[in-house]
Amino acid sequence: xxxxxxxxxxxxxxxxxxxxxxxxxxxxxxxxxxxxxxxxxxxxxxxxxxxxxxxxxxxxxxxxxxxxxxxxxxxxxxxxxxxxxxxxxxxxxxxxxxxxxxxxxxxxxxxxxxxxxxxxxxxxxxxxxxxxxxxxxxxxxxxxxxxxxxxxxxxxxxxxxxxxxxxxxxxxxxxxxxxxxxxxxxxxxxxxxxxxxxxxxxxxxxxxxxxxxxxxxxxxxxxxxxxxxxxxxxxxxxxxxxxxxxxxxxxxxxxx
Amino acid sequence: xxxxxxxxxxxxxxxxxxxxxxxxxxxxxxxxxxxxxxxxxxxxxxxxxxxxxxxxxxxxxxxxxxxxxxxxxxxxxxxxxxxxxxxxxxxxxxxxxxxxxxxxxxxxxxxxxxxxxxxxxxxxxxxxxxxxxxxxxxxxxxxxxxxxxxxxxxxxxxxxxxxxxxxxxxxxxxxxxxxxxxxxxxxxxxxxxxxxxxxxxxxxxxxxxxxxxxxxxxxxxxxxxxxxxxxxxxxxxxxxxxxxxxxxxxxxxxxxxxxxxxxxxxxxxxxxxxxxxxxxxxxxxxxxxxxxxxxxxxxxxxxxxxxxxxxxxxxxxxxxxxxxxxxxx
Numbered sequence: 193x194x195x196x197x198x199x200x201x202x203x204x205x206x207x208x209x210x211x212x213x214x215x216x217x218x219x220x221x222x223x224x225x226x227x228x229x230x231x232x233x234x235x236x237x238x239x240x241x242x243x244x245x246x247x248x249x250x251x252x253x254x255x256x257x258x259x260x261x262x263x264x265x266x267x268x269x270x271x272x273x274x275x276x277x278x279x280x281x282x283x284x285x286x287x288x289x290x291x292x293x294x295x296x297x298x299x300x301x302x303x304x305x306x307x308x309x310x311x312x313x314x315x316x317x318x319x320x321x322x323x324x325x326x327x328x329x330x331x332x333x334x335x336x337x338x339x340x341x342x343x344x345x346x347x348x349x350x351x352x353x354x355x356x357x358x359x360x361x362x363x364x365x366x367x368x369x370x371x372x373x374x375x376x377x378x379x380x381x382x383x384x385x386x387x388x389x390x391x392x393x394x395x396x397x398x399x400x401x402x403x404x405x406x407x408x409x410x411x412x413x414x415x416x417x418x419x420x421x422x423x424x425x426x427x428x429x430x431x432x433x434x435x436x437x438x439x440x441x442x443x444x445x446x447x448x
Numbered sequence: 449x450x451x452x453x454x455x456x457x458x459x460x461x462x463x464x465x466x467x468x469x470x471x472x473x474x475x476x477x478x479x480x481x482x483x484x485x486x487x488x489x490x491x492x493x494x495x496x497x498x499x500x501x502x503x504x505x506x507x508x509x510x511x512x513x514x515x516x517x518x519x520x521x522x523x524x525x526x527x528x529x530x531x532x533x534x535x536x537x538x539x540x541x542x543x544x545x546x547x548x549x550x551x552x553x554x555x556x557x558x559x560x561x562x563x564x565x566x567x568x569x570x571x572x573x574x575x576x577x578x579x580x581x582x583x584x585x586x587x588x589x590x591x592x593x594x595x596x597x598x599x600x601x602x603x604x605x606x607x608x609x610x611x612x613x614x615x616x617x618x619x620x621x622x623x624x625x626x627x628x629x630x631x632x633x634x635x636x637x638x639x640x641x642x643x644x645x646x647x648x649x650x651x652x653x654x655x656x657x658x659x660x661x662x663x664x665x666x667x668x669x670x671x672x673x674x675x676x677x678x679x680x681x682x683x684x685x686x687x688x689x690x691x692x693x694x695x696x697x698x699x700x701x702x703x704x705x706x707x708x709x710x711x712x713x714x715x716x717x718x719x720x721x722x723x724x725x726x727x728x729x730x731x732x733x734x735x736x737x738x739x740x741x742x743x744x745x746x747x748x749x750x751x752x753x754x755x756x757x758x759x760x761x762x763x764x765x766x767x768x769x770x771x772x773x774x775x776x777x
Contacts (some may be wrong), residue, residue: 205665205723206744209589218586228692286555287564312587315726316567318555321523325556330524330638333552350708351644352548354701358642370708372695408564412580412593417751425756433757434767437739438775440755445737447659447683447716448775 193246193340193363195237196300198293198307198319199230199265201258205312215413217282226261229308233369235376236338237306238269244340246303247271251293253281259392266387267379273392280397285407286314290322295403296395302364304345309334309368317368324366331366332359336373451484454539454601456530457502458547459490460521461644464498467545469613471606472505474572475543476617481574484540487511488623491529491630493519499625506619515630517637523553524637529630531560539601541579546605548707558603565603566594568726570610583607587725588748608707609730652686652702659685659716662705662732663693666721666742666761670698675765676720682772685716690728706731720761724749741765 203209207222237248250265252258253276262273276292284292305327307320317333324331336356337348344362350370351357379387426436441448453475458465472488479486489511490498499512513533517525534542534557544550546568558565569581573593580593581604596602654660661680667673673687680687687703694704705712706728717735722728724740724747732738733752740753741761750756757764 203586205587208746209586211590218590285564287559314585315583315587316555317551318565318567321552321555322559325559331556332523332639334548350548352707353711354646354709355644356647357644360640360642362638371691406597408596408598409566410595410597412595414585414590414592417584417588417591417748419751421752421754423750423753423756425750425758427757430759430763430767433759433764434771437755437757437768438771440739441683441716441772442775445716445739445754448772 193240193244193303194301195240195246195248196297196302196305197230197234197237197248197250197265197270198305198323199234199250199252199261200227200308200311200313201225201252201254201261202227202311202313211414215415216411217414224257224260226264227308227311227313229310229369229371231308231376232371232373233306233308234265234268234270235374236369237304238377239374240304240338240340241269249274249300249302251296252276253284253289253292255279255282262392263387264379266390266392267384268377269383270390272390274395275392276395276397276400278397283407284404285409286316286318287322287408288404290319290326291403291405292400293319293323294326295400304363305329305366307366307368309370320366320368327364327366329364329366330361331368332361333368334370335367336370338367451482452537452539453479453482453484453486453541453543454534454537455486455488455507456542456544457488457490457498458545458549459492459495459498460549462492462497464501465545465547466613467547467608469505469616470608470611471543471545472507473611473613473616474606476506477611478541478572478579482579487539489513489530489533491518491526503622503625504618505623506617507623510623510625511628512625513628513630518630520641521549522637522639522641523556524639526553527557527560528636530557532631533628534601535561542601542603544603544605546607550605554603554605561601563598563601563603564596565605566596567605568607569594569604570607572604584726587723588729588751589746607726607730609733647701654686654688654703654705654710654712657686657712657714659683659718660688660705660712660714660732660735661685661718661720662688662690662722663699663720664690664722664728665692666723667693668721670696672762673698675762675769679718679765679769679772682769682776683716683718685714685718688712690722690725719749719753720765722749723747724751
C-alpha cells in the first residue's frame with residue numbers, strides 16, 4: 193500500500209506562547225514539535241507498510257523550520273517527503289491547505305491518506321475530511337484500527353462516551369487517526385543517518401497557487417481567554433500549600 | 449426565503465442527541481439579535497419521534513429529511529442529502545453541535561457547497577452586521593474571533609457545554625413540520641457502516657464518584673501515578689486521567705475523563721498536571737469544585753479552577769496526602 197501521511201508542526205505543548213503585535217497570530221520564536229495525533233498517523237502508516245509492503249510518504253506545509261517534522265518521520269522509517277515550503281502556507285484556512293496538498297500530489301497514486309484527527313494549534317479537525325472532498329474519495333474520522341480487506345479496509349471508528357463502530361470502505365480513502373491507536377516508536381541512530389539520504393521534494397507556493405482560492409474564513413484576532421471563574425491561587429512551600437488546600441477542602445469544598 | 453438560521457439536529461440510531469438542544473439555545477440567542485427566522489432539520493430514515501420532540505421548541509418550522517439511505521449514518525449520504533436541501537433553501541447560517549458525527553461530515557458538506565465551516569465554536573458576537581464566532585485555539589491557551597469571508601450559507605458548530613440545553617425556549621404551540629423526501633444518492637455511498645459496540649464493560653462508573661483525583665501528562669512517569677492514587681485513597685475518591693495517560697496504558701481506558709471518555713460532575717475534581725485541553729475540559733467542567741495543581745501558570749485548567757496552585761506536584765501531592773490523612777484522624 194502506498195500511504196501519504198499529512199503532518200503538521202505545532203508549538204511545543206508547554207511552550208510559553210505570546211501574541212504578535214497585531215494580535216492575529218502567535219509570535220513564531222517558540223519551540224516546535226510534531227502535532228501529536230500526526231505522530232500516531234505516521235506510526236500507523238509505518239505499521240501498515242511493515243505488514244503489507246508499499247511506501248510511506250510524509251507531507252507538511254510551512255516555513256523552513258517545518259522540515260524538522262519530515263526529517264524525524266524519515267528517521268522513523270518513512271521513505272520520502274514532500275515539503276510545501278513557505279510562510280504563505282501558515283495563514284491558509286483548512287480548505288486551502290487541503291487544496292494545496294491535493295495539488296502537490298496530483299501526479300501520485302496513493303491508496304490511503306492519513307492525517308491526525310486534529311491539530312493542537314487551530315484544532316479545526318477539518319483538513320483530512322476536506323482533502324477527501326477535493327479528491328472525491330471516501331473518508332472516515334477518528335480511526336482506532338485499520339485492517340486491510342479484499343479491495344479495501346475494515347476500520348474501527350471511535351464514537352463518543354466509549355462507543356465504537358466498525359466500517360468498511362474501498363480504497364483509495366482518507367482516514368483521520370486518533371491518538372492512542374498504536375504505540376509510537378523512536379527513531380534509531382541508523383534511521384537518523386539514513387534519513388539524510390532520503391528524497392525530500394520541495395514545492396513552492398507559486399507552484400500550487402493556481403489551485404488555491406481566497407480564504408473563506410478569517411481569524412480576526414487572538415486573545416487571552418476571559419476567565420469563566422474567579423480562581424483563588426494558593427502560594428507557599430509544598431507544606432504550606434498542602435495546609436491551605438486541606439483548609440479549603442474542610443471549610444469551602446466540604447469534603448473532609 | 450427570509451433570512452434564516454437552520455439547525456441540523458443530530459439523531460443517532462433514532463435517538464435525539466441532546467447536545468442539539470444546546471445548539472438550539474445558541475441559535476435562539478442569535479435569532480433574537482439578528483431577527484432571522486429559526487428553523488430546524490432532522491435527517492434520518494424515519495424521524496417522526498425526534499421531530500415531535502423538537503417541535504416543542506420555539507422554532508418557526510421543522511424539516512423532516514427522510515430517506516432509507518439515511519437510516520444508518522454515513523458521511524456520504526448525509527452530505528448528499530443536506531447539500532441538496534441547504535443548496536435549495538439557502539439559509540444565512542447553518543448550525544450544528546460539534547459531535548463526532550458532525551465533525552465527520554460537516555466540513556465536507558460546507559466544502560461541497562463551496563463554503564466553509566467554523567468548527568468547535570464556544571460563542572458568538574454580533575459585530576455590526578457581521579457575526580463573529582469565538583473558538584479556542586492552541587489547546588485553549590488563546591481564544592480567537594473568527595469570521596466568514598465568503599457568501600452565505602455560513603456553517604458553524606458549537607462545542608458541547610457552550611450553551612445550556614435546559615435554557616432552550618419552548619414554543620407556545622407545536623412547530624409545523626414539512627416532510628422532505630431526501631435526494632440522497634445511494635450509489636455514491638462507498639462507506640459501509642457496521643455494528644456499533646462498546647469495547648469492554650465499563651468497570652468503573654466515575655459519574656457516581658463524589659471525589660475524583662485526575663492525572664495528566666504532568667505526572668511524567670507511570671510509577672508516579674501511585675502518588676495520585678495515595679491522595680485519592682486518603683480522600684476516599686476515585687483515580688482518573690486525561691486521554692494521553694490512558695493512551696500510554698498507565699491507567700485503563702475506563703478511567704478516562706473527556707469527550708472520548710466519561711463526563712463527570714463530582715463535588716471535588718482535583719486535576720494534577722492536567723493542562724486543560726478542550727477535550728478534557730468538556731468532560732469535567734461541571735464539577736462543583738475544581739482544584740488544579742500545575743507547574744505552568746498559563747495552563748488553561750486555571751481558567752476554570754476554583755483553587756489553583758502553580759508548583760511542582762511531586763512535592764505538593766505527598767504533602768497534601770499527609771495533611772489529608774492528618775485531618776481525617
